[in-house]
Amino acid sequence: ETSDLEDNEVKSKQQKTKKQGKNGNSKHKLEKVHTHPNENKETVPTNKPAVQENFEGMTGRIVMTIPGLVVATVVNRPSKVVKSPYMADIIIKGKATEELCHSPALGCAGLIVPGSTVFVTPKTSATAKSKFSLDLIDIGSSVVGANPNFCNKMVRVALEAGWVEGIPKFEKKEIKAEASIDESRFDFKCIQGITTYYIEVKGVPNACITDVKMSPKKKSKIQEEVNMARDKIAYFPDGYRKNADEAISPRALKHVEHLARLAKEPNTKCVLLFVVQRGDCKSFQPTRNDPKYRSAVHQASEEGVTVIAHTAVWEGVQATWGDVLPVNL
Secondary structure (H helix, E strand, C coil), X not given: CCCHHHHHHHHHHHHCCCCCCCCCCCCCCCCCCCCCCCCCCCECCCCCCCCCCCCCCCCCCXXXXXXXCEEEEEEECCCCCCCCCCEXXXXXXXXXXXXXXXXXXXXXXXCCCCCCEEEEEECCCCCCCCCEEEEEEECCCCEEECCCCHHHHHHHHHHHXXXXXXXXXXXXXXXXXXXEEXXXXXXXXXXXXXXXXXEEEEEECCEEXXXXXXXHHHHHHXXXXXXXXXXXXXXXXXXXXXXXXXXXXXXXXXXXXXXXHHCCCCCEEEEEEEEECCCCEEEEEEXXXXXXXXXXXHHHHHCCCEEEEEEEEEECCEEEEEEECCECC
């Protein structure tokens, strides 16, 4: 299932192809590790964090490891070879030729642009169109998780370990992924004793200095300034919509409204869990640029839905389950 971010950008591409703005190169430097005597790739070291933000006190709460990450620079997205918004042209550090790379987060709301420093994973399939998957972005102030498929995997580990704030630890047999009920499919349904938990997970790669409305053109102009700022506001959702009065993500809105109804049922607890895959934010909020969604989340909270924002901080090749961010509803 595609993410809300993906759905919105595909709609935007169908309306009009827009040129991406330029982004400054990252200032993080990673030590060089040669994985093969004939290769000159720069890989992310497994024993040294790429970013030190929020690392202290989180050791041992590893929720994901991606071995084999290599450093690359984005040349084009969409790719000039395969003209799909899900494909990018990259150059692996230490190489001279361009490679085709799958970009599961599309442009990640302006973070994946020509010049962006990214971390990619080599693919093992001989039949795949691209040789790499674009999984992380180094924006300078933080490494940002750019693969929307990672969030649910990390949350499952956190649920089994009891690391999600306000939720008990679950045994594997108590957790069911992709659980359908009525018109919705929620990421997790957990049953413990007589209580059923419905948990909807939303990945949050985006952040801002001030959550105000601005055009994509203006946003691209200040993206480097936003990237390098610290103590940012993480927000959700971000995406294209044809009409400003519509919700950015109708699917995300439907999930929130359904959780609010389920929360009224006996022996039922509902959780809206935002996973902020970056370490440079001081708070989270449903964006003010989508009044319908923001209002729905506030109403759901009033109806008994637990709204939580957890960080997942990437250090080297590992993601560590981090702190709970204050949520501004």
